[in-house]
Amino acid sequence: MADEEEAELSEKQKKEIAKWFLLKSPPGEIQFVAKDVKAVLNDDVLYEEAASEAFPLYNKSHLISLEMPGRIGDVIVTSYGQLNETEFIDPRTAQVAVVDHIKQVCTEVRPALDEELPSAYVEEFRCALDAEILKYVDEAYPKGICSVYCGNGKDVEGPGSDFELVVVISAARHSPQNFCNGSWRSIWSIEFKDELQMLELSGKLQVGAHYFEEGNVQLDAKHECKDTTIFQSSEDSAIAIGNIIRQHETEYLSSLEESYSNLPDTTFKDLRRKLPVTRTLFPWQNTLQFSLTRDITKELGIGK
Amino acid sequence: MEAAMGLMRRMPPKHTETALSALLSLMPQHSSDLLSQVDQPLQVLCDMEYGKEFILCEYNRDADSYRSPWSNKYHPPLEDGSLPSEELRKLEIEANDIFAIYRDQYYEGGISSVYMWEDDNECFVGCFLIKKDGSKTGQGRRGYLQEGAWDAIHVIEVGPEEEGTSHYRLTSTVMLSLTTDNESSGTFSLSGSIRRQMNMHLSVQEGHLCNMGRMIEEMESKLRNSLDQVYFGKTKEMVCTLRPPSEVVMRLPDS
Numbered sequence: 001m002a003d004e005e006e007a008e009l010s011e012k013q014k015k016e017i018a019k020w021f022l023l024k025s026p027p028g029e030i031q032f033v034a035k036d037v038k039a040v041l042n043d044d045v046l047y048e049e050a051a052s053e054a055f056p057l058y059n060k061s062h063l064i065s066l067e068m069p070g071r072i073g074d075v076i077v078t079s080y081g082q083l084n085e086t087e088f089i090d091p092r093t094a095q096v097a098v099v100d101h102i103k104q105v106c107t108e109v110r111p112a113l114d115e116e117l118p119s120a121y122v123e124e125f126r127c128a129l130d131a132e133i134l135k136y137v138d139e140a141y142p143k144g145i146c147s148v149y150c151g152n153g154k155d156v157e158g159p160g161s162d163f164e165l166v167v168v169i170s171a172a173r174h175s176p177q178n179f180c181n182g183s184w185r186s187i188w189s190i191e192f193k194d195e196l197q198m199l200e201l202s203g204k205l206q207v208g209a210h211y212f213e214e215g216n217v218q219l220d221a222k223h224e225c226k227d228t229t230i231f232q233s234s235e236d237s238a239i240a241i242g243n244i245i246r247q248h249e250t251e252y253l254s255s256l257e258e259s260y261s262n263l264p265d266t267t268f269k270d271l272r273r274k275l276p277v278t279r280t281l282f283p284w285q286n287t288l289q290f291s292l293t294r295d296i297t298k299e300l301g302i303g304k
Numbered sequence: 305m306e307a308a309m310g311l312m313r314r315m316p317p318k319h320t321e322t323a324l325s326a327l328l329s330l331m332p333q334h335s336s337d338l339l340s341q342v343d344q345p346l347q348v349l350c351d352m353e354y355g356k357e358f359i360l361c362e363y364n365r366d367a368d369s370y371r372s373p374w375s376n377k378y379h380p381p382l383e384d385g386s387l388p389s390e391e392l393r394k395l396e397i398e399a400n401d402i403f404a405i406y407r408d409q410y411y412e413g414g415i416s417s418v419y420m421w422e423d424d425n426e427c428f429v430g431c432f433l434i435k436k437d438g439s440k441t442g443q444g445r446r447g448y449l450q451e452g453a454w455d456a457i458h459v460i461e462v463g464p465e466e467e468g469t470s471h472y473r474l475t476s477t478v479m480l481s482l483t484t485d486n487e488s489s490g491t492f493s494l495s496g497s498i499r500r501q502m503n504m505h506l507s508v509q510e511g512h513l514c515n516m517g518r519m520i521e522e523m524e525s526k527l528r529n530s531l532d533q534v535y536f537g538k539t540k541e542m543v544c545t546l547r548p549p550s551e552v553v554m555r556l557p558d559s
Binding site: 009013014017020021024025026029032035036037038039040041102140141142143144147171173179180181182183184205207209210211212213214215216217218219220221222223224244249251252253254255256257258259260262264266267268269270271272273274275276277278281282284285 | 306307308310311312313314315316317318319322326327329330331402406409410411412436438439441444445446447448449452453454480482484488489490491492493494495496497498499500510513514517518521524525528529531532535536538539540541542543544545546547548549550554
């Protein structure tokens with residue numbers, strides 16, 4: 001059987017297909033997809049290669065969170081905290097987590113080195129913002145994990161230069177027993193513009209859900225927004241940023257709810273109406289006559 | 305094969321076509337199983353003789369050609385492609401006419417095709433297909449959808465007539481995807497596919513077409529409702545579990 005396949009596709013093409021499936025996995029389902037991909041590929045070496053390339057990408061794009069040993073908290077797998085292929089920094093604890101991408105676990109932690117951490121000046125802003133975001137996420141997301149990273153300018157020693165902080169929020173819920181998985185991911189970049197004395201915020205929000213009891217229905221929603229505020233002390237900046245994020249995310253949730261409530265009567269209607277234009281069930285019993293006269297369009301008054 | 309079907313249950317329904325062609329190229333030895341078990345978005349061809357479009361599926365295919373329900377001819381032309389019997393062709397013509405009216409009433413546009421063929425085990429089988437592009441640029445009258453597709457496949461097996469009744473077994477699949485896009489709420493996209501079966505024993509007094517039509521109408525309404533209420537509802541529930549609306553939190557002390 002395997003021989004036939006090889007004649008059709010090159011190893012590279014097969015690996016690309018395997019990666020495509022893995023990366024298209026709904027939130028929290030890559031392990032299940034991986035099992036099926038492995039079976040379909042029927043080539044363990046090729047599968048390992050595809051998995052080793054696809055899992056890190058999936059883990060980072062889904063902002064998965066992993067428990068660090070020693071009950072010190074969770075680390076988010078994101079490019080903002082990435083030091084090398086397997087090491088991700090957790091700025092709150094100043095620990096570096098070593099991640100096994102395919103098993104999706106954190107195997108060990110080590111204290112971060114000085115050069116891996118931001119300067120004291122930047123850290124003051126980062127730490128204040130982290131406290132504010134932590135408070136917000138605790139209130140708004142029952143299972144939310146958040147972290148604040150320094151995106152750019154971590155070595156800025158004091159006023160006079162720009163730097164960037166990045167807020168990452170990840171909330172995932174996996175309940176295969178209820179045939180439902182979902183995730184909420186937010187990434188907020190905050191540029192501290194020293195010369196303008198302004199903070200420029202840009203947010204990318206992404207929400208996904210998959211319901212699969214006797215069917216397969218998926219939600220995929222994305223939104224981007226921008227805002228600005230003035231550059232203040234670390235604590236006041238943190239409060240201002242927290243409020244802006246809270247406001248935009250609350251608004252976004254309402255707009256999602258609105259999209260849902262618009263479905264039955266507007267959006268869905270453009271695909272198929274609940275009832276015919278005549279508002280009565282279709283008169284199948286009269287179809288014989290109708291098909292004889294072929295005049296049904298006129299008769300029902302739906303002529304254009 | 306089981307793993308392949310497992311993958312199809314998890315891949316985003318809007319990527320069904322890509323996923324299926326990926327599986328076909330990975331496992332060519334299972335191509336006929338895959339093609340018969342995986343429902344994919346419907347394709348359309350134009351019957352130039354009638355100037356009307358018709359829908360393609362496994363049931364009007366012979367070799368690489370597809371039979372148009374309008375002219376009863378294969379596209380591209382095929383010598384001795386299989387055709388339904390004269391009697392069944394009459395029913396097929398009637399079914400196409402009536403189903404087109406049904407489709408227009410519920411879909412306000414779209415394309416439909418009905419195919420019938422004799423079956424060794426059953427009396428005959430009918431396949432009723434509907435395709436609707438509900439997007440702003442397609443036939444979405446209200447213009448809410450950036451992208452909107454509905455594909456319905458109803459295959460109905462009709463058993464031999466016994467004492468004035470026949471057994472009907474309907475298998476229906478609906479695949480849909482819809483996307484709205486605007487500045488304040490970003491892109492909002494739902495896609496899904498569900499399949500259900502319905503069995504009925506009905507008197508043939510009013511004719512097969514009448515029975516098949518009613519079953520399809522009931523099934524389509526059920527599928528539409530469960531997509532709308534249950535399936536979309538469940539994804540909404542999930543969103544609100546991830547981030548409960550603030551009113552709920554604020555209302556808690558009162559309740």
